[in-house]
Amino acid sequence: MMKREFADYRSLLSKEEKIVPVVLKRSVNLNDLRRIQVFPPIYVILVDELSYHNEKLFKGVILTEEVAFGWLGKTTPIINLKGHRILLVTLPFWIFFTEDFLFQYSEKLGQVSDPLSKKLLDYAERKEIPETIQGKYIRLVMKRLAKFNVYSLFKFLDKLETYETAPQIIEVSPTIAETLEEYSFQKAAAEKNVFKGKNFLAKVERLKTHARLILYLPQEYIGKKAIVRLKEKTLFEGELQRDKLIIEPLPLLLDYSFLEEELDVQV
Numbered sequence: 001m002m003k004r005e006f007a008d009y010r011s012l013l014s015k016e017e018k019i020v021p022v023v024l025k026r027s028v029n030l031n032d033l034r035r036i037q038v039f040p041p042i043y044v045i046l047v048d049e050l051s052y053h054n055e056k057l058f059k060g061v062i063l064t065e066e067v068a069f070g071w072l073g074k075t076t077p078i079i080n081l082k083g084h085r086i087l088l089v090t091l092p093f094w095i096f097f098t099e100d101f102l103f104q105y106s107e108k109l110g111q112v113s114d115p116l117s118k119k120l121l122d123y124a125e126r127k128e129i130p131e132t133i134q135g136k137y138i139r140l141v142m143k144r145l146a147k148f149n150v151y152s153l154f155k156f157l158d159k160l161e162t163y164e165t166a167p168q169i170i171e172v173s174p175t176i177a178e179t180l181e182e183y184s185f186q187k188a189a190a191e192k193n194v195f196k197g198k199n200f201l202a203k204v205e206r207l208k209t210h211a212r213l214i215l216y217l218p219q220e221y222i223g224k225k226a227i228v229r230l231k232e233k234t235l236f237e238g239e240l241q242r243d244k245l246i247i248e249p250l251p252l253l254l255d256y257s258f259l260e261e262e263l264d265v266q267v
Contacts, residue, residue: 002068002133009066010140012040017144019105026108028058028099031117033079034106036148041065042141043088044097045112047121050201051218056099057152057201061120062141063088069137072127077120084109090120091138092127095149096196195260202263204256212248213259221267229264240267 020037028034030049036042044060063079064070070089071078077090097106112120129135193204201216215228221240228236228245235247 006069006133006137009040009069009137013144017147019148021104022107024107025103028056028102028108029111030058031111031114032102032108033081033110033112034060034102034108036106038144042145043109044102044106045117045120046097046102047094047117047124050196050199057196058097058099058102059094059121059196060097061094061124062091062145064091064141065089066137069134072130072134075123075127077116077123079112081109090123091141092124092129093138093142094121094124095142095145096152097148098152101148101152193256195256195263197260197263197265199267200265202259204250204259206252209252210249211252211256212246213250213263215245215247215265217243217245217265217267224267227266229266230259231262 017038022037028046030046032046034044034046036044043063043065045063046058046060048059050057050059065086065088067078067087067089070076070091072092079088079090080086081088129138193206195202199218199221203214203216205212205214217226217240222243224240225238226236226240227234228247236245
């Protein structure tokens with residue numbers, strides 16, 4: 001039965017995902033519950049945001065009306081939109097959206113509390129996607145949203161460049177560069193060069209002889225003491241003079257996804 005329903009769901013999808021602008025546009029805020037204007041519809045709750053000058057990038061946990069495909073057990077959060085007669089189930093992943101994308105292409109349905117928002121993010125980060133029909137559905141939704149995630153990240157980075165001033169450059173010691181050589185043969189299953197931490201956005205830029213890490217930090221951090229660590233080694237400790245840091249030289253690697261776990265910025 002579920003295989004047939006899954007096949008029916010796939011048959012509804014067009015080869016090229018079509019997204020429709022909303023008629024009633026409403027401001028975008030943290031903890032918003034919004035419906036993305038695609039068919040079949042996808043829902044998102046905005047659980048985190050990164051602000052840089054006047055630009056905002058939101059992290060959104062994804063929800064769906066397809067309860068049977070999203071339900072992974074008792075820990076799966078469910079939200080009942082009584083006013084809309086919609087029951088939503090949380091999927092175990094999140095993606096990025098720019099403020100402008102959400103304003104143009106998503107309908108605001110309401111807001112959730114901070115505790116619920118944190119609960120959803122914790123579920124999305126910790127729950128594993130199973131190798132079942134539910135897992136196939138979840139990965140299909142991820143695929144549907146992938147281009148919007150990539151679009152949002154690079155659109156945000158493009159906008160950041162319009163605010164750029166001279167960056168603060170941090171030269172990495174040979175010892176730290178050598179530490180990263182253990183990743184030289186790491187398989188690049190999915191090349192990833194843009195990352196978001198709790199309080200920063202990072203981009204890896206490959207040059208001819210080496211790579212460099214570009215960190216974008218909240219503007220209010222300027223003048224404050226910061227510590228940047230990579231694999232528990234201190235890259236920088238001192239007062240931030242700019243909201244953009246360039247850390248170099250780093251070795252050229254196949255994949256830099258380990259930075260998402262190993263890079264830490266404390267202010």
